[in-house]
Amino acid sequence: MITTHQLPEEAFTALARGDGDPAVVRHLSDVQRSKHLMLLHDIAAGAEGAGPGSPEIAAFRAGWELLVKVQEADPDAFAWVSGLPHIGAWAHDCLERKDRGLLPDLGYLAAAAVAAAVRAGVQFELDVPVKDGRVLLPGLGYFHGLGAGSRVRLRGDAERLTVGALTEAPRTALVPDGGSGDPVQHWQGTHAARAVADGRTWTVLLETGDRYLDRFALPMSAALTAKEVTSWQECIQSAWEVLVRHHGWAAGSIAAGVSVIIPLTAHGDTDLDSATTPAAFGAIATSLPPDPVIMAEILVHEFQHLKLCGLEDIAPLTEPSDERVYAPWRPDPRPVGGLLQGVYAHLGMARFWAAQRHLETDPDDILRAQVMFERWRSMIEPVTATLLRTGRLTQPGARFVALLRDQGQRLESEVVPADVSAVARKVALDHRLTWQLRHTAIDATAVTDLATAYQAGEPRSGRLLPEGRIEEDTRTVDPTTRSRLLNMRFLEPRRYSELSDAGLPGLSAADRLLLSGQASRAVRAYRDQISAAPEPLAEAWTGLALAIHLLGQTPFLPAFDTGLPLMFDVHACLAARGIRSDPLELASWLG
Amino acid sequence: MTLPDQALKAAIPDLRNVPLDRLAELGDSVLAESIALYRQRLLDSGVPVYRFNSGI
Numbered sequence: 145m146i147t148t149h150q151l152p153e154e155a156f157t158a159l160a161r162g163d164g165d166p167a168v169v170r171h172l173s174d175v176q177r178s179k180h181l182m183l184l185h186d187i188a189a190g191a192e193g194a195g196p197g198s199p200e201i202a203a204f205r206a207g208w209e210l211l212v213k214v215q216e217a218d219p220d221a222f223a224w225v226s227g228l229p230h231i232g233a234w235a236h237d238c239l240e241r242k243d244r245g246l247l248p249d250l251g252y253l254a255a256a257a258v259a260a261a262v263r264a265g266v267q268f269e270l271d272v273p274v275k276d277g278r279v280l281l282p283g284l285g286y287f288h289g290l291g292a293g294s295r296v297r298l299r300g301d302a303e304r305l306t307v308g309a310l311t312e313a314p315r316t317a318l319v320p321d322g323g324s325g326d327p328v329q330h331w332q333g334t335h336a337a338r339a340v341a342d343g344r345t346w347t348v349l350l351e352t353g354d355r356y357l358d359r360f361a362l363p364m365s366a367a368l369t370a371k372e373v374t375s376w377q378e379c380i381q382s383a384w385e386v387l388v389r390h391h392g393w394a395a396g397s398i399a400a401g402v403s404v405i406i407p408l409t410a411h412g413d414t415d416l417d418s419a420t421t422p423a424a425f426g427a428i429a430t431s432l433p434p435d436p437v438i439m440a441e442i443l444v445h446e447f448q449h450l451k452l453c454g455l456e457d458i459a460p461l462t463e464p465s466d467e468r469v470y471a472p473w474r475p476d477p478r479p480v481g482g483l484l485q486g487v488y489a490h491l492g493m494a495r496f497w498a499a500q501r502h503l504e505t506d507p508d509d510i511l512r513a514q515v516m517f518e519r520w521r522s523m524i525e526p527v528t529a530t531l532l533r534t535g536r537l538t539q540p541g542a543r544f545v546a547l548l549r550d551q552g553q554r555l556e557s558e559v560v561p562a563d564v565s566a567v568a569r570k571v572a573l574d575h576r577l578t579w580q581l582r583h584t585a586i587d588a589t590a591v592t593d594l595a596t597a598y599q600a601g602e603p604r605s606g607r608l609l610p611e612g613r614i615e616e617d618t619r620t621v622d623p624t625t626r627s628r629l630l631n632m633r634f635l636e637p638r639r640y641s642e643l644s645d646a647g648l649p650g651l652s653a654a655d656r657l658l659l660s661g662q663a664s665r666a667v668r669a670y671r672d673q674i675s676a677a678p679e680p681l682a683e684a685w686t687g688l689a690l691a692i693h694l695l696g697q698t699p700f701l702p703a704f705d706t707g708l709p710l711m712f713d714v715h716a717c718l719a720a721r722g723i724r725s726d727p728l729e730l731a732s733w734l735g
Numbered sequence: 736m737t738l739p740d741q742a743l744k745a746a747i748p749d750l751r752n753v754p755l756d757r758l759a760e761l762g763d764s765v766l767a768e769s770i771a772l773y774r775q776r777l778l779d780s781g782v783p784v785y786r787f788n789s790g791i
Contacts, residue, residue, distance in 0.1 A: 146748050146749070146750075146753065146761060146765050147748070147749050148744050148745050148746065148747060148748050148749060149744075149745035149747055149748075149749050150742040150743065150744050150745065151742055151743040151745065152742050153742060153743075156743055174749075174751060175745060175747055177750075177751055178747050178748060178749055178750040178751055179747050179773070181750040181751075181753075181755070181758065182747060182748065182750060182766060182769055182770055182773070183770070183773075184758075185758045185759070185761075185766055185770070186766075186770045188758070188759070189759075208755070211755055212754070212755045212756045215754060215755050216754075222755075223751065239774065239777075422780075457745070457747060457773075458743055458745040458746075458747070459743045459745065460776060464779040481780060540743060
């Protein structure tokens with residue numbers, strides 16, 4: 145009788161609050177092992193019907209039989225290999241290829257089985273595929289220098305492994321490269337980082353060789369130099385110290401759940417990107433962060449995603465839907481599932497910065513930590529409210545979001561300095577208003593009717609205002625220098641000061657007034673700019689809306705809070721007729 | 736219906752201790768249903784796993 149995995153209620157509650165101790169994480173990892181075996185069965189069923197002729201299928205079958213032997217001889221080695229994120233990524237690739245009518249890379253299983261057999265010391269002999277002169281043993285490393293052949297015979301036993309006529313090596317030497325082992329000819333162990341802080345250890349692979357883990361927006365760093373490996377090891381060590389000493393709620397579970405870091409190659413010095421995928425539980429991809437605190441934050445952030453991916457394999461939290469909504473951290477409209485992933489990650493980040501802001505000593509680092517905390521904690525409430533409003537949460541999903549919201553509300557009681565709050569509020573407003581203008585579509589007929597009535601001097605009262613609908617990139621609103629500077633103010637305060645001293649080049653006079661806190665004068669300047677321009681100026685309209693918000697309670701605030709896209713379209717319609725309208729008079733008319 | 740005080744039951748069967756060579760025997764029952772469900776969820780999520788999602 146086969147049973148299904150079950151997640152205890154207390155584990156579900158802990159995960160919803162952003163926690164989840166190592167035992168909970170191990171539970172999620174166990175489910176992933178079963179998932180991988182389930183997918184492996186599906187791949188095997190496909191291979192079964194493919195006939196015996198292909199060397200790829202022969203390699204798959206030999207790999208399968210070897211895994212059966214490993215499972216009998218050493219269940220731990222079998223559990224290790226079946227839980228690797230490499231296997232998840234490869235298995236999902238097989239599914240995709242099958243769905244597209246392509247032949248999956250079946251031979252990969254033979255190499256994975258060899259990796260398990262090497263760990264277990266199980267005797268074997270089989271042919272494995274060679275790619276680019278290499279044989280990769282997932283989770284361990286690769287043999288290189290195998291030339292142009294397409295496969296090679298591997299023989300192994302409790303003592304040694306022989307690779308065709310190329311080389312042979314002691315089995316126990318075929319391990320990841322932590323920098324301390326004797327070199328083995330033609331063998332490169334996967335680089336590993338072993339971080340230790342206050343007696344707590346985290347060992348993680350730096351994967352640069354497995355093509356199934358090279359699927360992110362930035363490319364995997366295919367070959368790290370010795371200097372680069374050292375940089376990664378030092379960064380991971382320092383980040384681990386930050387986590388262990390100051391973020392204990394996250395450190396243990398990250399060590400239990402993250403087994404692989406995939407170094408990504410950035411396109412430029414400031415190009416920081418990190419990612420995870422539900423296909424590879426346990427792996428985090430990232431470019432090298434500028435400092436250990438950011439690395440620690442990335443680990444917290446991305447591990448939140450992994451936990452949620454793991455939980456959603458147990459119980460879906462959202463229902464299928466085409467609905468798109470606003471996410472305060474993204475430029476584009478997001479699906480409900482994406483919004484849930486994002487807010488869960490940001491709960492982790494808010495908790496991280498809540499502690500970190502009390503630890504920093506450099507004034508710039510304090511400012512960054514304070515604003516990051518304020519920015520991310522203050523959006524948990526509106527985003528969870530949006531999620532609950534969509535009606536697209538499953539029953540466990542609604543419970544999960546309610547608990548998450550409760551955790552966010554606990555952070556609301558913490559005090560931040562008023563100037564920090566002001567910086568964070570400006571960034572958040574600029575983001576929301578820009579997004580509104582970019583992605584809110586208004587019915588064109590209604591806009592034309594309103595423009596005609598305004599032009600005729602008729603009262604607006606009695607006319608219903610059209611509802612907006614979310615439509616990706618309905619207007620062109622380019623990223624502005626103003627937005628970049630608002631973020632630069634807390635992310636790179638020194639650079640911001642230099643630019644301020646230089647008079648903030650590249651900004652309009654209105655933008656300069658806004659950034660210097662002169663909201664009233666900024667309103668006048670934006671108003672003049674919009675009124676004088678023959679074409680609608682999206683950036684000036686968002687600037688005006690931002691300045692109106694900063695003024696506080698004005699009669700124009702309601703119109704500029706939710707009606708910016710409508711005002712912009714009516715103004716644009718009038719401009720197309722050759723009529724230059726005053727934005728504040730129009731706002732007053734539209735109410 | 737899942738009550739708040741009950742453990743969540745996963746759609747994924749617990750295969751950790753099932754001998755690999757016995758998986759095929761389960762194929763037409765529990766496994767086939769679970770795989771179909773999982774694949775449907777992948778489609779519903781809209782995440783193309785051959786090109787991993789980046790960013791949130």
